[in-house]
Amino acid sequence: MTWAPAVTDLEQLKNHPAVARLLAWNSAAVQEAKFDRDEMTIYLERSAIREACALLKEDPPCPFNFLSDITCVDWLPSEPRFEVIYHLLSIPKKERVRLKVRLESVSPVIESVTSVWPGANYFEREVYDLFGVRFAGHPYLRRILMPEDWEGYPLRKDYPVEGYR
Amino acid sequence: MAHMTPTPVLEPGQDRTMILNMGPQHPSTHGVLRVLLEIDGETVVRLMPDIGYLHTGIEKTCEAKFYQQVVPLTDRIDYLCPMTNNLCYVLAVEKLLGLEIPPKAQWLRVLLNELTRINSHLVWLGTHAMDIGALTVFLYCFREREEVLRMFEMVSGQRMMTSYFRVGGIALEPPLGFFDRVRDFAGYFPEKVDEYENLLTGNPIWGMRTKGVARITAEDALALGASGPTLRGSGVDFDLRRDMPYSSYDKFQFKVPVSQEGDVFARYICRVQELRESIGIVRQALDGMPEGPIKADAPQVVLPDREKMKTQMESLIYHFKIITEGFAVPAGEVYQAVESPRGEMGYYVVSDGTAKPYRVHMRAACLANLQTLPTMCEGRLLADVVAAIGSIDIVLGEIDR
Numbered sequence: 135m136t137w138a139p140a141v142t143d144l145e146q147l148k149n150h151p152a153v154a155r156l157l158a159w160n161s162a163a164v165q166e167a168k169f170d171r172d173e174m175t176i177y178l179e180r181s182a183i184r185e186a187c188a189l190l191k192e193d194p195p196c197p198f199n200f201l202s203d204i205t206c207v208d209w210l211p212s213e214p215r216f217e218v219i220y221h222l223l224s225i226p227k228k229e230r231v232r233l234k235v236r237l238e239s240v241s242p243v244i245e246s247v248t249s250v251w252p253g254a255n256y257f258e259r260e261v262y263d264l265f266g267v268r269f270a271g272h273p274y275l276r277r278i279l280m281p282e283d284w285e286g287y288p289l290r291k292d293y294p295v296e297g298y299r
Numbered sequence: 300m301a302h303m304t305p306t307p308v309l310e311p312g313q314d315r316t317m318i319l320n321m322g323p324q325h326p327s328t329h330g331v332l333r334v335l336l337e338i339d340g341e342t343v344v345r346l347m348p349d350i351g352y353l354h355t356g357i358e359k360t361c362e363a364k365f366y367q368q369v370v371p372l373t374d375r376i377d378y379l380c381p382m383t384n385n386l387c388y389v390l391a392v393e394k395l396l397g398l399e400i401p402p403k404a405q406w407l408r409v410l411l412n413e414l415t416r417i418n419s420h421l422v423w424l425g426t427h428a429m430d431i432g433a434l435t436v437f438l439y440c441f442r443e444r445e446e447v448l449r450m451f452e453m454v455s456g457q458r459m460m461t462s463y464f465r466v467g468g469i470a471l472e473p474p475l476g477f478f479d480r481v482r483d484f485a486g487y488f489p490e491k492v493d494e495y496e497n498l499l500t501g502n503p504i505w506g507m508r509t510k511g512v513a514r515i516t517a518e519d520a521l522a523l524g525a526s527g528p529t530l531r532g533s534g535v536d537f538d539l540r541r542d543m544p545y546s547s548y549d550k551f552q553f554k555v556p557v558s559q560e561g562d563v564f565a566r567y568i569c570r571v572q573e574l575r576e577s578i579g580i581v582r583q584a585l586d587g588m589p590e591g592p593i594k595a596d597a598p599q600v601v602l603p604d605r606e607k608m609k610t611q612m613e614s615l616i617y618h619f620k621i622i623t624e625g626f627a628v629p630a631g632e633v634y635q636a637v638e639s640p641r642g643e644m645g646y647y648v649v650s651d652g653t654a655k656p657y658r659v660h661m662r663a664a665c666l667a668n669l670q671t672l673p674t675m676c677e678g679r680l681l682a683d684v685v686a687a688i689g690s691i692d693i694v695l696g697e698i699d700r
Contacts (some may be wrong), residue, residue, distance in 0.1 A: 136397045140631075171394055173635055200634065201524055203662040207649055208316070221645065223636050225521075225537050232634065253524025256666055262356075279351040279699055288359055295363045 140170035150174055151196035152222075152231040159189055168227035175232045183220075184245040184271075185234050191250055196229060198222035201247070206265045211293040213238035216267055220247070228252060237267060248273040264289040307498075316344050319681075323352050327430040328687045330695030334672075334684065335454050335484045341681050345674045353699035360410075363658035365625030366392055367466055371657060374460040376661060377697040379422050382415040382451075387462040388659075390545055391635035391646040392466045395628050397642045402589040404468040405547040406449035410452070410481070410584035412546075413577040416580065417488070419640035419692075420577075422568050427567070427689035436498050440616040446484055452475050467601035468594035479584060485582045492574050498569070504565055507582075513675035513687035516561060523674065524667035524685065527642025529691050533568035534559040546637075548585075551580050556582040563690040568696045570692070573640075587636060625654030634662075640664055641692050661700060662688040 147153050147167045153176060156164050163182035168175040178186055190198040202221040208217055214236040222231050235244055246269035247254045258269045259278040266287035269275055277284060286293055322333040331352035337345040357376060361369045373388045374381035386408055393400060425440035448458040454473045455463035463470050499505045515525075517533040530537065538555040540548045556572030558565035594601045602621055603614035620626075630652040636645040645662030668691045675687045 154508055170631055171397075173632075173634060175632075199521060200526075202643060203634070203645055203647065203660070204646060205662075207658045219647070221647070223643075225535065228542050230634070251524065252522050253667055256670055260666075262516040269602075277351075279354040281351070288356060291360075295359055 137171050140168055147174070150231075151193070151224075151227070151229065152176060152190055152198065154262060155190060155193050155196075156186055159186075173230065173232060175234060175235065177234050180235050180237065181242055183233065184247050184250060185274050186233065187220065187222075187247045187250045190231070196224050196227045198224045198229075198231060200225050201251040201253055201257075202230075204247075204254055204261060206261045206267055206289075208265060208289065208291045210239075210277075213239060216242050216259065216265065218244055218267060219297050242267045243270055244268075246275075248272055263287075266290065307341065314337055321684070323349075328688060328695075329426060329693055332669075332688070332693065332695055332698075334688075336681065336684065338681055343676050343679055343681055343684060346676045346684070347474065348669055348672055350695070350698050353695050355700065357700045358659055358661065361656055362386055364484060365654050366628060366656060367621070367625065369656065370464065370466075371462040373461065373661075374462055375634060375696065376663075376700055377639065377644075377665075378459055379419040379694055380415045380640050381459060381461045381645060382411045382463065383637060385462065386412055386546065387635055387637045387639075387644050387646045388648075389464045389466050390637065391633050391648040392628065394455070395631055395636055395648060395650050396466070396597075396600060397629075398467055398595050398600065400468060400595055401592045402545075402547065403591045404513075404590050404593045404595075406584050407469055407473070407593065408464060408546050409548060409551065410581055410588075411451075413580045413584070414447050414481070415449060416449075416577045417574055417581075418444055420574050421447070423570065423640070423689075423692045424567075425694070428499060428505075430685050430689045431505070433499060433502070433505060436495060439491070439494060439518045440500070443488065448482070450477065453480065465594070465599055465601065467594075472593060478588070481581065482486045482585055485578050485585065488578050489575060491573065492578075496571060500571070506564065508686055509690075510560075510562060513659075513679065513685045514560070514562045515671055515675050519674050520561070520671060525642065525671050525691075526664050526667065527640070527692075528566050528569040529668045529671060531555065531557045531641060532569045533561035534688075538637055539643060543636070545635070547698045551583050553580050561581050563686050566690045566692075572592045627652060627654050628656075635664070639664055641694065641697070643667060644697075661697075663694075663697045663700065665691075666697045669693055669698060 146254050163179045165177040200223040202223045205219050206216045216237040218235045220233040263277045263280050316337050318334040319338050322328040323331040333349040335347045369467050376384050421440040421444040425437035428436035446556040452458045455461040504663045517535050520530050522532045536557045553576045556569045558568050598617045607614040628650040632649045634647045638641050642664030644664050647660040649658040651657040676684050
């Protein structure tokens with residue numbers, strides 16, 4: 135079994151419920167989309183993330199009512215450096231979608247989605263703790279896994295695997 | 300240690316409340332969970348979990364290892380369900396590679412995963428009952444758990460840190476006598492579940508401590524990201540094994556237990572029913588076990604047989620290359636979720652085309668489930684906090700990674 139090449143043409147992908155919903159709402163917010171290995175990825179404008187999440191959560195034909203996960207990838211040295219990744223799941227339709235937002239390395243800030251899903255609280259704190267990405271509007275943005283006065287962000291690529299000694 | 304500042308800070312809200320610190324060394328916190336409680340007499344006004352005491356940076360370590368070297372790390376995340384972690388990780392890498400897994404390996408994976416679920420639920424049931432005061436159940440549960448661990452030792456050589464699955468299949472054929480032993484266990488285990496239920500389900504004291512305690516509605520549980528029995532106990536009928544099947548789960552028949560009440564008792568009933576369903580799946584896997592290879596036909600990924608290495612030059616070269624340089628995985632990203640005993644466990648693996656993963660992220664079911672604790676406990680009695688912590692079945696190793 136080998137996978138077919140990734141589809142990145144928005145025209146071919148607009149039948150997917152999440153892509154269709156977001157394009158109908160604000161086509162300028164959708165930067166690109168990718169269908170690879172049976173998984174759908176949508177790249178969004180940074181400013182659109184919270185509203186896009188709220189929209190997909192309440193979308194009547196296919197409500198993505200469950201936030202599986204929020205995480206981040208550091209693409210040092212390329213710019214934009216960070217990708218914040220949201221995995222949404224539609225329990226009624228058994229469908230997944232991955233939303234991505236790219237962030238510059240200088241003061242990475244993104245709007246918090248805790249007002250849409252209170253469950254985003256710990257996930258966003260974890261991303262802040264390990265990558266240093268800040269979430270505007272988060273109710274309690276403090277370190278969660280590392281000690282409070284830890285210096286640096288361990289999962290960044292310029293942080294040594296064995297730490298600073 | 301200098302960096303051990305007391306976080307998070309919880310200030311008393313009113314004059315009549317006080318702050319109570321519970322944990323991290325508290326027997327009912329199932330590891331090293333610290334809970335800060337603001338109490339008004341016996342009533343919990345606010346609750347705040349503090350985690351991170353077991354953080355070992357496994358996600359960072361993964362980035363420095365070859366793909367096959369990550370498997371033993373995944374055991375250590377959730378030490379009560381090592382095989383589920385192994386499965387989730389290897390499925391993610393196999394999806395990146397586009398590997399086809401032979402049916403026998405898939406069946407074996409299902410069999411071992413359900414034994415893992417039984418193992419995990421038995422530890423949960425024993426400790427949860429002990430927290431609430433039913434000490435006997437612990438001894439009963441650990442009696443059967445011991446047998447499961449012995450079976451794990453039989454196939455993998457290890458009782459807990461099994462590392463038995465490989466990218467592309469299973470490490471070794473199970474030894475002679477393994478299937479008979481599992482069949483024997485599957486034969487008498489349902490009676491043992493009856494024994495646990497005799498001790499608890501109809502017990503009035505157990506009922507008083509669990510019924511109507513630590514309630515959570517389906518809406519709250521969904522919004523907070525809860526999954527697994529914590530979500531099904533609130534009436535949401537969703538199980539990844541049935542609804543988004545992986546590793547041939549679609550070929551097995553089983554029911555997904557759901558309770559509507561959303562209290563500690565509902566979650567207890569869900570898990571006990573799951574014990575019975577799991578042993579049913581184990582029996583189906585034994586009966587329908589296909590013949591054939593246990594490893595995929597992919598010499599650049601799967602280690603060759605020992606015998607072939609001694610007789611065939613090519614196998615020896617592949618072995619040397621996999622051990623010394625690993626195997627390259629095509630660039631891309633995959634999110635693979637499986638139903639662990641605690642809920643949706645997900646592995647997000649990003650490859651940049653080299654032999655080491657660029658990023659491995661684990662979606663810990665317990666981390667999300669723990670967020671339901673304040674909703675369950677606030678406004679209720681202090682003694683119920685212990686019952687609530689037990690009922691969401693947390694493993695701190697998975698939360699902190």
